[in-house]
Amino acid sequence: MSDRVDRLFEGDPELPTRPSHAPRIQLVLAAALVLDLLGLLTCLSIPGAALTLWAWWWVGRELAAAAAGVVATEHAPRLHLLQRLATAGLAWCAASFALQIYLLSTGAYERWFRELDTVWR
Numbered sequence: 001m002s003d004r005v006d007r008l009f010e011g012d013p014e015l016p017t018r019p020s021h022a023p024r025i026q027l028v029l030a031a032a033l034v035l036d037l038l039g040l041l042t043c044l045s046i047p048g049a050a051l052t053l054w055a056w057w058w059v060g061r062e063l064a065a066a067a068a069g070v071v072a073t074e075h076a077p078r079l080h081l082l083q084r085l086a087t088a089g090l091a092w093c094a095a096s097f098a099l100q101i102y103l104l105s106t107g108a109y110e111r112w113f114r115e116l117d118t119v120w121r
Helices: 002-010 022-038 045-068 073-106 108-120
Strands: none
Touching (some): 022 045
């Protein structure tokens, strides 16, 4: 740490940067969005929402690191895109949860499963 501070005050503008975690965030977010989309008809809403929230948090940390100069700034456009996707995923999760609450309270899921049961027999 003191070497970095010394280089900062010596006027050396080349501070070492670490690689961006954008590819890993993209994988987590892709899996989360698939779970979010399947969550309306299956029991995958909660894991999808948790992964989406984690990706959203992680991309926020990466953007803060890019602003601080820890991550190279050329990754910022990709990180901003991932942040928008994660935000849209969280909005979908909220809407999906509200719709699931409505469907559970009206008994729609029960009717659907009864109809599926008759089709499979």
